[in-house]
Structures are given as structure tokens and as C-alpha cells.
Amino acid sequence: MARTSREIKRRIASISSTQQITRAMEMVAAAKLRKVQDRVATTRPYYDRLALSLAVVLRAAQRSGQELPAIAQRREGERHCLLVLSSDRGLAGGYNAHIIRQAEAFLQAHPQTEMVIVGKKARDYFRRRNRTALAEYVGLGDEPQVRQASDIAQVIIDFYLHGLFDKFTILYTQFVNTMTQKVALRPVLPIPDNLGGKEQPGSEPIYLFEPSANAVLEGLIPLYVNAAIYQSLIEAKASEMAARMNAMSQATDNAAELIEELNRTFHRMRQAQITKEIAEIVGGADALES
């Protein structure tokens, strides 16, 4: 720490310009978060309604005794497809690191896994390790669009129908609130048993299906895959913005602390310098008098 006061001054200037940047990034992330957060709230009812109806149709189709459409059939195999949702940009604290760690854990647990990757961070990570992905999506922007979700869904459904894998899961970061985000796995295909909650015996009305339960089921599943991906994209984006906002707010605080400390050192040195000068002057005067 033994430095000249001029060096310290320069450090302070450099840290405060960094602080300005982190503060600006914090505010940008906060603004973007507010936008996506509204969408999290508006997309949930669609997905929840869809899940509920899908469960009802699936039960009806199973009861009808007819063979289910291919996309609704359960498969025995253990080949997985994992959709990994990461971000394009860093400086978001542990956001991408958490996702990648969880992806690695999934690959360990299920060796027969193909990945579909969203976001530069996960893509670059797995590229460096020579893990190829079935498909990669980067540059989706700050506000995920339904179109983007349906493009991904289309690809996933095509692969699934061609039998490239037996199970499809989304790895994303669940947005709990601004302070808390949780990495989560959302199993999508085959349709999980607990989708839309438990069946309430007796209370379920007898539905008419137009044109048939199987046809409705076949139409609903792409909508459902679509909605699951869209919902996950939105939640992941909200989580990313919240993570970045928190990371940048912490960086701003750290910078403030550093500046304060450096300021203190600077003044201590300045005072020591003054004291020394006074002592020298007094010493000089004494010498003249005597």
C-alpha cells in the first residue's frame, strides 16, 4: 500500500469511473427487468390454463381406449433432450455459472443427452469442451418473442417425432422475485403425470370433443410445448436481468467502499506530509534562532 498520494488519486478516479459504469448497468438492468417482469405475470395464466386443459384431454383420450397420437405416447427410452437457457451477455453474477453447473450435472446423470442451447454463454462453454448441440440460438434479444419460442418448439417437436430422443426437459432459471432466482428443470415431454395438478374425482365435467379427443390432443401439444418454452424464456430473461441488477448494485457498493478506503489513506498521507513539512519548518526556525 506504500504509494504516492498521486497514485492513490489516480486509483480513486479510475474506480469512480468504473462505479459510474456499474451504476448505469444496474439502472439499465432494472428498467429491462420491469418490462419482462410484467410479461412473467401475463404469460403465467396462459400456460396454467393450457396445462389444466391438456391434463383433462389426455385423461379423456386415455379412457377412450384408442391409440394416442405419436406425440402423446410415452416412450421407454432414456435418451434426453435438454434445452439450456443461458444469456448472451455476462456481468450477471452467478447466473450463467449456475445454469452451466446444473447442465453438467444433468449430463452426468443422463449420459444419453442431446442439448439445444440458447445464449452465447452456454454455447461458448460447451463449444470449448467440444460438446456439440442439436441446435443453438443466440441473439434472442432482451424481450423474448413468441415467434422465437415457436421456432424452437417446432425444431424440438420435429426431432421428437423423428425419434431423436425420448424425453424433453427445459433447464432454466425460475424467477421467484427480484432477490431470488432458482435454477430449475421443467420436464415437458412426455407430458408429466402431475401436469395441471391432481385429478379431482367426480368433479370433472363430461366434455364433448370437437372433432375428437385425439385430434384436440394433437393440436394442444404443440401449443403446450410452445407455451412451456416461451414461459421459460421469459422467466429466464427476468432472472438474468434481476441477477445482473443485483451483481451491479453490489459492484457499485464495493466501489464506494474502496473509494472511501482510498480517500482515507489519501488524507492520512496528505496529513502526514503536512505534519512533516511543519516539523521541518519548525526544525529550520529552531536552528536559525539558536
Add this chain to the structure above:
Amino acid sequence: MAVFALEVLTPERTVVSTEVEYVRLPGADGTFGVLAGHQPIMAALGIGVLEFGPFQGRRRKIALGGGFAEMHENKLTVLARTAELAEEIDVLRAREAKRRAEERLKARQADVDVARAQIALQKALLRLRVADEK
């Protein structure tokens, strides 16, 4: 006439949430109507026009890009892939989409997904028609 609740949702937003007397839906096998007190039904919907009314004294139209409808306890919920009220349709964008789809169909290159281009064309034509008839 008796009324019932209509809700049209897309993944992004609630397009309509109101009380109506009648709804016509583009079913996968042809259009069908729903009135208050209809028995519980679930239906696959194709690309087409959804009409409902009266809303502020008028019959209204929605360009629907496929989806699903459920009538239950006098409430009709439509979960659409895409849905736009006639008033909201951007005619210029729809024309542009139509032109692009036609071009892709005309080119017939190996990398053109004909089925998807046809769907895009169908949707663009529908939006233009609905916007025109409002």
C-alpha cells in the same frame, strides 16, 4: 339473450375478456357457434376468423392463427397461437408477410419449407381479409 364469458388468450397477452351473447369459432373441421349454456366442449381450432358479439353494440372479429377452445361453466376460453382484433391488424405488415410468403412459394428452392410458407400465406391472407371486413 343470455350472456356468457369469453376470454381469448395468447402466450403474450389477454386479447379479449368480456361478456358476449354469441361466438363463432373456426373449428378444425369447419366453423361452429357457441351460445350461453353450451355443454362442456373442447375443440381444436384452425386458422380462421373468430366472431363474437355484441361488444359495444357491434359484432367483432379476431384473426386467429389456430389454437384451442374450451367451454366450461358458461365460460369460453380460447387459447390461441396468435390472435389479433380486426382493429389491431397492421395491414402494411400483413401485405409484406403475404408478399414474402408468395415469393418463398414461387422460388421453390430446396431450403424452403413449403408447408410453413403456405401457413404463413394463409395467415397473411386471413389478416388482410379480417382487417378489410371490420
